[in-house]
Structure formats: C-alpha cells, structure tokens
Amino acid sequence: MIRLPFGRKPAGEGAPRPSAAFAAWCEEELERRRDAGADFDQPAFRAAVALALARLKAKEREGTA
Amino acid sequence: MIIRSLEAEDLLCYRRLRLADLPPRGLIGVSGDNETGKSAIGELVCFALFGRTYAVGSDRIAALVRWGAPRGSLVLVLAAHGQDYEIRRQIERDGEQSARLALAGAAEPLARGADAVAERLSALLGFGFEQYLETFYLAQRELRAPDPQSLALRQMAGVAPLLVCAEELRAEVGVEQEAAQRQEERIAVIDAELAALAASHPSADGVDEELAATRRREHAVAALLKGLPEAAQAYTAAARPSLGEGLRRGLAGLASALVLLAALLVGGLWALLRLRPDLWPLPALRRWLEGLVAPLGLTAEAVLIYGAIALAGVLALLGLWHLARALAARGRRARGRRLAAWLEQIDDLDTGPIAPLRRPISAEQLEPGGVALDEQPLVDRPDSERHMRLARRVLALAASPAEVQAAVAHERVWLEHLVGALAQRREALGATLERARLGRERAQALAAERAQASQALAGHRARIGTATLASELLEGSARHRWEGFAQRVGARVGRLLPHLTDGGYEHLELDGALRIRLYRADKRGFLDAAETSSGTQRQVLLALRLALVGELAARLGRERPLVFLDEPFAFSDETRMRGGLTALRDDESVGQVWVVAQRFPQDAALALEIRCGRHPDTLEVAAGASGPRAVGVAVG
Numbered sequence: 075m076i077r078l079p080f081g082r083k084p085a086g087e088g089a090p091r092p093s094a095a096f097a098a099w100c101e102e103e104l105e106r107r108r109d110a111g112a113d114f115d116q117p118a119f120r121a122a123v124a125l126a127l128a129r130l131k132a133k134e135r136e137g138t139a
Numbered sequence: 140m141i142i143r144s145l146e147a148e149d150l151l152c153y154r155r156l157r158l159a160d161l162p163p164r165g166l167i168g169v170s171g172d173n174e175t176g177k178s179a180i181g182e183l184v185c186f187a188l189f190g191r192t193y194a195v196g197s198d199r200i201a202a203l204v205r206w207g208a209p210r211g212s213l214v215l216v217l218a219a220h221g222q223d224y225e226i227r228r229q230i231e232r233d234g235e236q237s238a239r240l241a242l243a244g245a246a247e248p249l250a251r252g253a254d255a256v257a258e259r260l261s262a263l264l265g266f267g268f269e270q271y272l273e274t275f276y277l278a279q280r281e282l283r284a285p286d287p288q289s290l291a292l293r294q295m296a297g298v299a300p301l302l303v304c305a306e307e308l309r310a311e312v313g314v315e316q317e318a319a320q321r322q323e324e325r326i327a328v329i330d331a332e333l334a335a336l337a338a339s340h341p342s343a344d345g346v347d348e349e350l351a352a353t354r355r356r357e358h359a360v361a362a363l364l365k366g367l368p369e370a371a372q373a374y375t376a377a378a379r380p381s382l383g384e385g386l387r388r389g390l391a392g393l394a395s396a397l398v399l400l401a402a403l404l405v406g407g408l409w410a411l412l413r414l415r416p417d418l419w420p421l422p423a424l425r426r427w428l429e430g431l432v433a434p435l436g437l438t439a440e441a442v443l444i445y446g447a448i449a450l451a452g453v454l455a456l457l458g459l460w461h462l463a464r465a466l467a468a469r470g471r472r473a474r475g476r477r478l479a480a481w482l483e484q485i486d487d488l489d490t491g492p493i494a495p496l497r498r499p500i501s502a503e504q505l506e507p508g509g510v511a512l513d514e515q516p517l518v519d520r521p522d523s524e525r526h527m528r529l530a531r532r533v534l535a536l537a538a539s540p541a542e543v544q545a546a547v548a549h550e551r552v553w554l555e556h557l558v559g560a561l562a563q564r565r566e567a568l569g570a571t572l573e574r575a576r577l578g579r580e581r582a583q584a585l586a587a588e589r590a591q592a593s594q595a596l597a598g599h600r601a602r603i604g605t606a607t608l609a610s611e612l613l614e615g616s617a618r619h620r621w622e623g624f625a626q627r628v629g630a631r632v633g634r635l636l637p638h639l640t641d642g643g644y645e646h647l648e649l650d651g652a653l654r655i656r657l658y659r660a661d662k663r664g665f666l667d668a669a670e671t672s673s674g675t676q677r678q679v680l681l682a683l684r685l686a687l688v689g690e691l692a693a694r695l696g697r698e699r700p701l702v703f704l705d706e707p708f709a710f711s712d713e714t715r716m717r718g719g720l721t722a723l724r725d726d727e728s729v730g731q732v733w734v735v736a737q738r739f740p741q742d743a744a745l746a747l748e749i750r751c752g753r754h755p756d757t758l759e760v761a762a763g764a765s766g767p768r769a770v771g772v773a774v775g
Contacts, residue, residue: 092297092300092301095297095616095620096301096616099616099620100612100616103615103616118608119608121605122605122606122608122612123609125308125605125606125609126304126308126609126610126612126613129304129307129308130300130301130304133303133304137262
C-alpha cells in the first residue's frame with residue numbers, strides 16, 4: 075500500500091483563527107519595516123493593526139470569518 | 140463526516156433508494172452503465188446536506204421529485220464529531236420543501252426548516268455549499284481549474300475574512316475621503332467669508348475714542364446752546380442805556396459833592412458860632428437864622444446842627460444810592476464775564492471739519508428755474524476775532540442788548556448746525572461700531588466653526604491614514620497566506636500526481652493563481668497543463684482538487700471529510716485509474732471517498748461497490764461489515 079505523507083491534524087485542531095494569524099504576521103511585518111531602515115510611523119502602524127484586528131475579531135464573533 | 144445511510148423515495152430516478160451500513164472509511168465505488176442513477180446518488184447526498192444540488196438550485200428544487208410522484212423525501216444519517224445526525228427532507232411537487240435535523244434517535248429536532256437546517260449543518264460541517272462544490276464534491280464533467288478569486292477558495296486559504304475586511308476598509312476610506320473633501324470645501328467657504336468680512340468691516344480701532352469725543356463735543360455744544368442764550372438774556376436784562384447811566388452817575392456824584400460841602404459848611408458855621416461867636420459875619424448870620432426860625436423858637440446853633448444832620452442824612456442816602464449802583468454794576472459785570480466766558484468756550488470747541496451752512500431759502504425760490512440748493516448763500520461762521528471783540532465790549536458793559544442778542548442768534552444758528560452735524564457723526568460712528576461688533580461676532584463664530592471643521596478634517600485624515608494602512612496590511616497578510624496556501628497545495632499535488640499519472644509527472648510548478656506547469660523530462664522543461672493530453676489534464680485537475688480537499692480538511696482540523704467524485708477517471712486508462720484509486724484510498728486527509736465510474740478494475744481497492752442496474756428505480760444496499768469488499772446491487 076502506498077502511504078502518502080499527508081499530515082493529518084487531530085480533530086479540533088485546525089488552522090489558527092484569522093485574527094491570530096494576522097496578528098502574528100503583523101508582528102513580523104513590524105520587524106521587517108524596522109529593519110528596512112527607513113523611518114516609519116510605528117504608532118500609526120499599531121493603530122492600523124488594532125483597527126484591522128478589531129474588524130477581523132468582529133467577523134469571527136459573527137461567525138463570518 | 141461520513142455517511143452511515145441514505146434512504147430516498149420518489150427523488151430523481153429512484154422510486155426507492157436505500158443504502159445502509161456504509162463503510163466509514165475507504166472507497167465506495169458506484170458503478171453502472173449510462174443513466175443508471177450513479178450521479179443521482181451524489182446529487183441526493185448534496186441535496187440532503189444543502190437542500191440543493193449541483194445542477195438544481197433551491198428555486199427549482201421541485202425538479203428533484205420523481206416524475207409522476209406528488210412528493211419526494213429522503214433521510215440521511217451522517218456521523219460527525221462522534222455523534223450521529225439524521226437529516227430529513229421532503230419536497231412537494233409545487234416546490235415546497237421541509238427539512239429537519241436531529242440527533243439520530245432523538246425526538247426533539249435540532250433545527251426545523253430548510254434555512255435553519257442549512258445554517259446548523261454549515262456550522263456542524265465547517266463548510267458551506269460553495270466550498271463543498273469546490274472541494275469535496277466533484278460533479279460529472281465538472282472538473283475545471285479552480286478560480287483563485289472564488290469565495291470558496293479564499294475561505295479555504297483563510298484569506299476571505301482578510302480581503303473582506305480590507306474591502307470594507309477601502310469603502311470606508313472612500314466615505315471618509317468624501318467627508319474630508321466636504322470639510323475642506325467648508326473651510327474654503329469659511330476662509331472666503333472671513334476675507335470678505337475683513338474687507339467689508341474695517342477695524343474699529345479708534346472708533347470708540349472718536350465716538351466718546353464726539354459725544355463730549357455734542358454735550359459741550361448742547362451746553363453752549365443752553366447756556367449762551369441764558370447768559371445773554373441775563374446780561375441783556377441787567378443792561379442800562381449807557382448814556383443815561385453815565386449822566387445819572389455824574390449828577391449823583393455832583394450832588395453828593397455839593398451835599399458834602401454844604402454839610403461841612405453848616406458844620407463849620409456851627410463850630411464857629413460855638414467857638415467864636417463874635418467873628419464877623421457870624422452875629423449877622425445868627426440874627427438871620429434866628430429870625431428865620433423864630434416861630435419855632437430855635438437857636439441859631441440848633442438850626443445849624445439840625446441842618447448839618449439833615450445834610451448828613453442826605454449824604455448818607457446818596458451814599459447808599461451809590462452803593463446800590465455799584466452793586467448793580469458789579470452784577471452786570473459778573474453777567475458780562477459769564478457771557479464772555481461762554482463766548483470763549485465757543486472758541487475752545489474742537490469740532491473738526493463741519494459742512495458749510497447755507498442760508499435756508501423759501502420754497503418758491505427752489506422752484507424750477509429758481510435757486511439751486513448748492514447756490515444757496517452761505518452763512519458765515521463767527522470767528523475768534525468777532526468773539527473777542529464782543530467779549531471785550533461785554534466785559535466793559537458796553538455791548539448793547541441788541542448787539543448781544545444779534546450775536547447770540549448768529550451763534551445759535553451755527554451751534555445748532557454743529558450739534559446736528561455732531562449727532563449725525565455720532566450716529567455714523569455708532570453704526571460703524573455696531574457693524575464692527577457684528578462683524579467681530581460673525582468672525583468669531585466663523586473662526587469657531589473653522590476650528591471645528593479643521594478638527595473634523597484632521598479626524599477624517601487620521602482615519603483615512605489608519606484605514607488605508609490597515610487595508611494594506613490585511614491585503615499583505617492575505618497575499619502571504621495565499622502564497623503559503625499555494626505552496627502547500629503545490630506540495631500536495633506534487634505528492635499525488637505521480638500516483639495519478641503512473642509516475643509520468645513528478646515535478647511541477649504551481650503559481651499564485653494555482654496554474655500548474657509540469658516538468659517533462661523528454662522535453663527538459665516545464666509545460667502548461669493545457670499542453671498535455673486531456674486525460675493528463677484531468678489527472679492534474681483531480682490532483683489539484685484532492686490537494687484542495689486535503690488543505691481544507693487540514694484547515695478545518697476536524698475529522699476526515701467525505702469526498703464524492705463523479706467520473707474522475709473518465710479519461711484515464713485502467714492503470715492510471717488503479718493508481719488513482721489507490722492514492723485516494725491511502726490519502727489520510729480524507730475519510731469516506733465515493734467514486735463513480737462505469738466500471739472498476741477487479742483489483743480496485745474498494746471497501747464497497749454499489750452496482751446500479753440498467754433500469755433502476757429501486758436500489759437497496761446494506762453493506763455491513765462484510766469483508767474487504769462488499770458489493771451491493773440494484774434491485775429492480
């Protein structure tokens with residue numbers, strides 16, 4: 075029998091919630107922008123992240139995310 | 140999710156369908172010739188789960204009722220999350236549909252009605268109809284390249300909520316931009332109005348002082364208008380004709396001198412009579428006086444003394460008269476000084492430029508052909524020289540009443556003209572101040588409104604900046620997730636494809652749009668899938684479909700999903716079909732896999748084969764645990 079190396083996640087453990095994945099990506103993006111050397115407005119970045127996260131979490135609460 | 144059993148009556152081609160004790164894992168093959176009801180089973184599963192099929196929407200659902208039957212119904216029992224659920228649906232010929240979802244064996248349903256059942260099932264299964272069609276259900280001849288823009292694929296990749304939020308934020312940015320533009324326009328209007336106000340309402344600096352000064356002058360002139368005539372009247376009332384006054388004063392002085400001389404003479408005579416009575420002509424004088432007053436029996440000394448006393452009395456009276464005249468003259472001089480003081484005040488008036496005063500003329504003279512208004516004779520204004528001359532004469536009490544009255548009347552004309560001009564000027568200044576006040580108030584209100592608009596504009600701009608950056612971040616995150624999704628799908632396809640193509644293609648490229656390029660060793664390069672045979676293209680698309688199934692199953696993280704593939708190997712030879720079936724059986728990302736084909740190889744790795752008859756209207760299969768491969772056949 076050919077066994078194919080497909081990973082099977084245990085039941086209940088799926089992909090992270092969109093808001094959690096987004097928050098993690100934004101932290102990486104923040105570091106990338108800092109490392110880019112150019113000045114960027116960190117408070118504005120944080121505010122934008124907060125706004126986006128609020129919208130995503132609202133979608134998750136509605137069950138549409 | 141797996142299907143444990145399916146029972147249907149009067150739906151599609153089946154008068155009665157019963158599939159029971161279905162194997163929970165492995166391949167369930169549905170075989171049969173054309174139009175034997177193979178695909179109908181897949182459609183009934185789809186209808187049971189979602190109230191519609193791939194081909195028939197919920198608005199035409201009555202088409203599922205078997206021809207000639209008044210209604211159709213089905214019961215599907217599925218297992219999910221360790222529980223068995225029972226779905227019941229019924230369709231009337233007129234299209235009315237009823238639905239019910241309950242735990243298997245439970246009396247109380249979990250949901251009633253098509254919409255409620257759909258909503259509950261979607262939450263239970265973790266996917267909806269569109270996602271089911273894009274992944275777990277492959278309709279006959281439907282195999283096509285997935286659309287990266289489809290909502291189902293975006294949901295599968297986990298980017299749908301990100302892109303939806305980004306789109307909503309973009310829409311909000313548009314709204315904020317419109318609002319910001321309105322504020323900018325409002326500010327421009329306010330600025331224009333402020334500029335116009337500044338031009339039409341010049342500064343009122345100094346107007347206050349000028350108004351106060353005008354009021355003071357007006358009061359001074361009004362005081363003059365009142366006091367000057369009164370002073371003139373008082374002066375006039377106290378005045379005497381100068382000629383008569385002088386003559387009387389001279390005569391009074393002469394009389395006083397004569398009376399004094401007489402008194403001194405009489406007094407001297409009395410003294411001589413007392414001291415030197417014998418001195419000539421005193422004895423003769425004595426005899427004359429005593430003869431004169433003989434009837435009275437008085438002596439000459441007594442007559443002289445009485446005479447002296449009388450003369451002293453007259454002198455005293457004259458003295459009193461002089462005193463009275465002097466006091467009167469003093470009073471006239473005081474009035475004269477008061478009048479002179481008023482005249483001096485006229486000179487001290489600082490009235491500023493005054494319009495010329497023209498002598499009023501009669502209406503007849505204003506008739507056409509008469510004297511024009513600007514040709515009216517001017518009334519000359521009394522100057523300081525004239526005031527000084529009159530004042531000197533008044534102080535010397537030399538000015539006659541007539542002279543004073545005429546001069547004062549002339550002054551009154553000018554003073555009334557002056558007070559009128561000052562009143563007009565006061566009113567004009569007051570109006571200027573009021574305009575300035577109104578302008579100032581309006582400017583303050585506009586400034587406040589501008590500040591408010593500026594603040595609102597700043598708020599809009601801040602929100603635009605934040606929302607724009609937020610949407611960019613969401614889109615960036617979505618791109619990142621999509622790239623990861625495409626990579627994972629590509630890896631799955633890479634693992635599946637060799638088995639589906641009998642080792643023909645082991646290397647591939649999958650781009651962001653999920654387009655596949657295959658490596659051909661003989662051509663030593665990559666080909667677009669469209670450049671391969673139709674059979675290979677179908678294998679590639681099947682591999683891609685199965686990769687998406689695995690990806691969705693992994694994302695849901697739930698138990699292995701059901702997959703229904705209708706004729707996936709329609710263009711495959713037996714070897715590739717066998718390889719494909721084996722790959723499907725061994726794919727750990729899926730659970731129960733239904734595969735439809737006209738026929739299966741004898742050694743195909745099937746857990747159950749359902750063979751549909753040539754004219755099926757009844758199909759009953761009860762597989763049970765009947766060995767590695769159970770075969771169910773149609774009855775009827």
